Amino acid sequence: MAFFVASILLILIGLYAVLVKRNIMKIVIGLSLMDTGVNVLIISLGFIRGRTAPIVNIKDLLVNTSSKVVDPLPQALVLTAIVIGVAVTAVALSIVMLMYSKKKTLEIEEYKELKW
Amino acid sequence: MRKWLAVIFLILLGFFMAKITSSFPFGKEKWGVSKHYVDRGIEENRGSNLVTSIVVNYRGFDTLGEVTVLFLAATALAFLLSTCRCRRRYERREASLIVKTASETLYPLLILFGAYIFIHGHLTPGGGFQGGTVIASAVMLMLLAHFTFHPNHRALSTVEGLAGITFVLIGFAGLIWGGSFLANNIIPLGQWNRLFSAGVIPLIYVAVGFKVGSELSGLITDMINTTKEE
Numbered sequence: 001m002a003f004f005v006a007s008i009l010l011i012l013i014g015l016y017a018v019l020v021k022r023n024i025m026k027i028v029i030g031l032s033l034m035d036t037g038v039n040v041l042i043i044s045l046g047f048i049r050g051r052t053a054p055i056v057n058i059k060d061l062l063v064n065t066s067s068k069v070v071d072p073l074p075q076a077l078v079l080t081a082i083v084i085g086v087a088v089t090a091v092a093l094s095i096v097m098l099m100y101s102k103k104k105t106l107e108i109e110e111y112k113e114l115k116w
Numbered sequence: 117m118r119k120w121l122a123v124i125f126l127i128l129l130g131f132f133m134a135k136i137t138s139s140f141p142f143g144k145e146k147w148g149v150s151k152h153y154v155d156r157g158i159e160e161n162r163g164s165n166l167v168t169s170i171v172v173n174y175r176g177f178d179t180l181g182e183v184t185v186l187f188l189a190a191t192a193l194a195f196l197l198s199t200c201r202c203r204r205r206y207e208r209r210e211a212s213l214i215v216k217t218a219s220e221t222l223y224p225l226l227i228l229f230g231a232y233i234f235i236h237g238h239l240t241p242g243g244g245f246q247g248g249t250v251i252a253s254a255v256m257l258m259l260l261a262h263f264t265f266h267p268n269h270r271a272l273s274t275v276e277g278l279a280g281i282t283f284v285l286i287g288f289a290g291l292i293w294g295g296s297f298l299a300n301n302i303i304p305l306g307q308w309n310r311l312f313s314a315g316v317i318p319l320i321y322v323a324v325g326f327k328v329g330s331e332l333s334g335l336i337t338d339m340i341n342t343t344k345e346e
Contacts (some may be wrong), residue, residue, distance in 0.1 A: 004137045011133070012126050019122040041137070049143035054166040055241060056158055057309055066147065066154045069166070073150035076170040080182050083245055083328075087189030090335055094196045097342075101202045 003044035010037030024099065024106045028092045035085040039078045046074030162305040163238035163314035171243070172317045172324075176298040180283060183327060187280065190331050197342040211261045219261035226254035234325030238314040244321040248328025255333040259340050267337050272330040279327035286316050286323070 010033055017030025047070055052061070054072035061068055096106070103110055140146070147154075153170055163169040171179055211219075233240075234247030258265045290299035298316075306313035 001142045004140075004142060005134075008130055008133045008137065012130050015129070016122060016126055019125075020119050044142070045140060045146070047143055048145055053241070054154065055164055056166065057164045057239065062158060062308075065158070065166075066151050069154060071147065071150050072154060072166040072170055073148070075167045076175060079167065079171055079243075079245060080178065083182055084185055086332075087186050090339075091189050091192050091196070094193045094200075094339065097202050097339075098196055098200045101200050 003040060003047070007037045007041035007044065010034070010040060013037075022108050024096050024108055027108070028089065028096060031092060032085070032089055035081070035088070039081055039085075042074045042078050042081070046071035158308060161300055161314055161317060162308050163317050164309050165238055165240065165243070167241075168238050168243050168317060168321065169314070172238075172320050173298065173300050176287070176320070179324070180287065180298075183280065183283065183324060186328065186331055187276075190335050193335055194338050197338050200342060202342050208263055210263075215261050219257045223254050223258050226257070227251055230254065230325070230329060234321055235318065236311070237321040237325070238317045239309065239311070244324025245328050247325040248330075248332060251325075251329035252332030252336060256336045259336060266341070267333055269334065269337065272334045272337075276327050276330040276334070279323045279330070282323040283320055283327070286320055290316070 014030040014033030014035075014037060017033065018027050021027055021030065051068060051070045054069040054075070056062060056065060056069070099111065100106060150170070153174055154166060157163070157166050157169050161169040161173050163173075230247040230250035232247070233242040233250060234244045237243030237247070255267055259267075287298045289302050291297045294300070294302045298320075300315040300317065303315055305315045312318075
């Protein structure tokens with residue numbers, strides 16, 4: 001249960017940073033925090049108490065595997081999500097670099113061109 | 117004002133998320149389709165690591181899409197940074213002798229460790245993505261310690277392209293001889309828990325390891341080398 005609470009808190013902290021912070025770097029950090037929170041939530045959904053990792057490398061695990069290991073599917077999904085998270089962070093940081101090279105500031109209030 | 121609106125919105129959102137997640141029993145069995153993967157995975161794929169057998173075989177098409185997203189991100193980043201006239205405000209200083217010597221010693225070892233991780237992806241925790249990231253971290257260490265270090269960009273993109281083509285070709289080989297895209301019955305499955313086992317899974321994961329390693333190395337090189345002195 002603590003995992004659910006912690007992951008929801010992480011998601012909310014990240015969303016708070018995205019909504020309220022004025023510094024672009026802090027917004028990117030918020031996006032990354034949200035990503036981590038979602039990953040923790042998905043992983044903890046697949047957790048089963050008292051089970052081992054889904055790696056069948058001893059004879060004992062070969063028979064009746066599903067009563068001895070945790071759910072591997074959320075872990076596989078999170079593996080995908082982590083890689084996509086890296087890609088998103090990299091693209092976001094390069095956009096920040098581009099914005100900084102134009103105006104020499106990281107304050108989001110200074111970028112007024114896209115407001116309508 | 118905006119801050120308090122955001123806080124109220126977040127409290128509402130947190131309440132609903134807590135309400136939804138509290139209906140899931142924590143730490144209890146909730147098997148869905150993965151019960152089949154767990155119970156019949158060894159029989160069908162012979163890969164000890166069930167996560168690998170899901171990522172590369174059962175959801176292999178999804179992984180192909182994921183590799184494509186990574187490629188797209190690397191391309192977008194290279195394009196964005198090529199239009200950027202980014203300037204550094206500070207002067208880059210030569211690293212100390214200790215850092216330089218240690219990074220030169222660690223560089224081949226880290227690459228070897230990354231290769232070990234992606235070659236054993238079907239037996240131990242790890243795989244192509246993790247091994248590729250370790251290799252990219254080796255390149256990043258060298259880039260930070262020596263600013264005369266330039267990885268060969270053409271070689272990196274060639275390796276990346278070849279690895280991506282290998283993944284797709286293995287998929288098509290499965291379509292031609294195995295009956296479905298990425299089918300795992302075109303080469304013998306081998307014995308459980310041996311290095312040469314699990315059919316095409318290690319081949320695909322080695323290709324993914326090369327692809328992710330060269331892609332992330334190129335990405336880091338782009339990011340570090342586009343900034344010039346003021």
